[in-house]
Structure formats: C-alpha cells, structure tokens
Amino acid sequence: MSSWLALAVLGGLVGLDTTSFPQIMISRPVVAGALTGALFGRPLEGVAVGFLIEAFSLIVLPVGAARYPESGTAAVAATGAYLAAVPPGVHAGPLVLVLAFALGWERLTGSTVVLHRRNNGRILTRGPITALQLERRHLAAMTLDFLRGAAVSVGGGLLGYGLLAVATPYWQLNSLTTAAVLTVLAAAMVGTAVPLFGGLRSRRAPLLVGIVAGVALAMLLP
Amino acid sequence: MSGIRRIPWAVVLRAFAIQGSWNYETLTGTGFAFVILPELKRIYEDADALEAAVRRHETTFNSHPYLAPLALGAVIRMEQDGEDPAVIDRFKAALRGSLGTLGDQLVWAGWRPISVLFALALLLGGVPWWAAILLFLLLYNTLHLMLMVWGLRVGLSEGRQVADRLRASLVRTTQPRLMTTGSFAVGLVLTLVIARGVPALDPGPGPIWIALAAAAAVAGALWGERARRVGVAGVVALAVTGLALGVAT
Numbered sequence: 001m002s003s004w005l006a007l008a009v010l011g012g013l014v015g016l017d018t019t020s021f022p023q024i025m026i027s028r029p030v031v032a033g034a035l036t037g038a039l040f041g042r043p044l045e046g047v048a049v050g051f052l053i054e055a056f057s058l059i060v061l062p063v064g065a066a067r068y069p070e071s072g073t074a075a076v077a078a079t080g081a082y083l084a085a086v087p088p089g090v091h092a093g094p095l096v097l098v099l100a101f102a103l104g105w106e107r108l109t110g111s112t113v114v115l116h117r118r119n120n121g122r123i124l125t126r127g128p129i130t131a132l133q134l135e136r137r138h139l140a141a142m143t144l145d146f147l148r149g150a151a152v153s154v155g156g157g158l159l160g161y162g163l164l165a166v167a168t169p170y171w172q173l174n175s176l177t178t179a180a181v182l183t184v185l186a187a188a189m190v191g192t193a194v195p196l197f198g199g200l201r202s203r204r205a206p207l208l209v210g211i212v213a214g215v216a217l218a219m220l221l222p
Numbered sequence: 223m224s225g226i227r228r229i230p231w232a233v234v235l236r237a238f239a240i241q242g243s244w245n246y247e248t249l250t251g252t253g254f255a256f257v258i259l260p261e262l263k264r265i266y267e268d269a270d271a272l273e274a275a276v277r278r279h280e281t282t283f284n285s286h287p288y289l290a291p292l293a294l295g296a297v298i299r300m301e302q303d304g305e306d307p308a309v310i311d312r313f314k315a316a317l318r319g320s321l322g323t324l325g326d327q328l329v330w331a332g333w334r335p336i337s338v339l340f341a342l343a344l345l346l347g348g349v350p351w352w353a354a355i356l357l358f359l360l361l362y363n364t365l366h367l368m369l370m371v372w373g374l375r376v377g378l379s380e381g382r383q384v385a386d387r388l389r390a391s392l393v394r395t396t397q398p399r400l401m402t403t404g405s406f407a408v409g410l411v412l413t414l415v416i417a418r419g420v421p422a423l424d425p426g427p428g429p430i431w432i433a434l435a436a437a438a439a440v441a442g443a444l445w446g447e448r449a450r451r452v453g454v455a456g457v458v459a460l461a462v463t464g465l466a467l468g469v470a471t
Contacts, residue, residue: 022238023287024363025334030341034355044422047351051421054338059450061330090422093464100461103454121245124252124280131259131276138256141243170468178464180431183419185456187435190412191442192449193339196331197404200443206402210409217410218417221348 007080008150014072015149027072029053036079048090049079052099055189074106077156085164092178093171101160109152232260248282255279261298286325288369295377296384332400337362339407345421346414
C-alpha cells in the first residue's frame, strides 16, 4: 500500500514538472524511470525502462499548444508495473511488454493533460477575477495537475502490473534475440534525433566526429 | 531607462510556475498575472487600481517558459514607470511570438535534447546511474536558471527596449552552436547504443544485429517522425510475436 502511495507522490511531482512547475526535467522518462526504480530499491530496472521510453521521446517537442504524449508519468507507471510484476533483474521479454504498454499509456496521459487544460480554462477564464481569486485558482490548477499525475501513474501502474503479470509467463521469444531487436529499435529512435540538429547533410562533420568518438569509447570501455 | 533595479525573487520563484494554469483560452495569460502579482501589489497600493491591473494582465499571453522572464521583467518595469496600459498590451502582444519561437528552438529543440543525449551517453558509458542523472539535472538546470535570471534582469533593466537587447544578445547566435553540439551528441550516443545495447540488458548485440541497428539508425535519421511511428509499430509487433509464440506452444 505504501509503495503505491510513494508511486502516486512521485507520479504527481513528475506530472507537475511536465508543464506546470518547475520544469526541471524530472519528467524526462530516463529520470522518472530511474527515480521510480530507486524508490523501490531497483534502480537499474528503472534506468532500462526509462532509457527505452526516452529513446522514443527524443523528438517529441512541447511546441505551442500541440497535443503530445506525456512520457514522464508513463515512465513512472511502466517502471512501477515492471517492478511489481517482474522478478529482480532486467529481462528482455517483460521489457518489450512494458515498453509497448508505456507507448500506449503515454497517449492516454496526454489526453488527460488536454482535459486538465480545458478545466483550467473553465475555472480561470469564465470572467474577470480578483487578485485573490487569481492566486487561489492558479494554485488550485497546479494542485489538480499534481493529482492528475498521481492518478495516471498509479492507474497505469496497476493496469500495467495486471497486464504484465498475465502476459509475462507466455513470453517465449529468445531473450538474446529480443534484446537485439530492442537495440535495433533504440538505435532507430536515437537516429530520429538527427533531423533536430539539421539532418544528415547540414551537420555531417560533427555527426561523424561523434560517431568516431563513440567507436573509440566503445573500444576503450570494458 | 537603463539601470538594473533589485531582482524581485518572489517573481523569480513564481516564474517557474508561469504555466501552472495553462489553458486554451488565455494560454499562459493567467500565469503571467500570477507571476507579476507581488510587484503589482507594490506598485498599486489602491485596491481598485490593483484589480484593474490584474484584469489587464489576465488576457492571452504565450511564450517559452524560460524566456518569459524577459517579458515579465519588461512589463514590471513599464508598470513601475507608469506606462500607458494600451502600450503595455501592444508590447506583450508583439513580444510573445518571438519569445515562443526563440525558446522552442533554443531549449526544446536544442539544449534539452542535447542534455538528454549527454545523460544517455553517460549511462551507456557505464557511469553509475545516479551520477548520470544528477549530472544531467545539474547541466540542464544551470542554463535553465541562468536564462530565467538573465531574462528578468534584462527585462527590468531595458523595459520596452528589451527587443533590441534580445536581438543583440548571444541567445540569437547560439543556435548554430547547439546544432553542431547536438549532431556530435547524436553520433556519440548512436554508436554507443549500437555497440553496447540497452543499459543493464546484457549481453550486447552480435555483428549481424549491429549492422541491422546501424541501418535502423540511418533510417531513423532520414525519416524522423515517420520513423518513430514505425518504431512504435515495431514494439507492438515484437510484443505480439513474443506472446503469440508462447500461446502457440
């Protein structure tokens, strides 16, 4: 019970950080996943879940009034589900299942952001409000965002836990093959960030230098 | 007009919450009024004048949250100087588009993905997870805080001339450097992902899979957002395949 309460508090803070306050990026999936893992004494599993969701979130930009998936709370929910349903250790099969769940759940959490913003419009822009009302309603909107983050994190965690608990025993794909396919997918998603920085043509030299540095580092590392 | 006045730290703190009541009617308009309220209370001691000022600032406004302090500082300065409210309204309307676009390019499409890639590189390089996360948060938020305090200082100092200062500032010329740094970071992380696989998921992939991952990375680089959609479909297909094999046996 206390674990789910802790997950709710973390999810609330992550949901709040996404847009409302203070945007210090604990809402990045890799951070949210690691923090969730650390909260339950299994940080490496959280890092693995968060890393994969992060790879898929690199090119999702919160530009203007765009509607986008909310990957931070989805990372909290997915990591919570993984930790609750899967024995200690990073296992490729359950990792695929929880990633698929997170990529769906982040779309639903993104929809709750839209609903929350509509509600903000209702409580803040129905007519002129006084200075005191402004302060109270602004803080109320932030409180509701915290509660929204907590609800989608716990709701997603519970749902994901149920799905993983049922599905994981059926996973039969070889773990080496599964891990390799996950690497291929992660590489493709990191590749999608290239256009953010001008694409393959306009910034070819620094990209190649980065690749050479990566090769050197990979050879030096144990 | 120039000369920095005291930094209103209550405004700095509230500026972190400027998007706290984001809505589709006024965007961050009510947040803007919330942030400058402590200063409006200092300027307008008469209750009616204060309420009138709050109503003027509750209207539509939007900006990148980290660059909003430029507008916040400038508007506080204009209010302190007793500027005509119509001029302040026009000033806010003129500034909001450019602050949004500039912040999106500089932070959302530049500094943030670069900082994230830096964190991923550390994780893939074997740095302890807590150190990688801590370094990411420190690196990212150092610029975050500096940008906000700088914006408020410049806004308070320059008032309605803030647009000229913005045009002449380093902020305008930083983007090419960010793109170069970002390209380097992507190259580095790509290579480490391909060579070492997903962190904590041992062992790394074999030669054939390395070739496939490299090809996938090129496809991602060429197709961007479309590749993401294919990637999501790929995860779902992999999940279904893994489960279907189990059900069949």
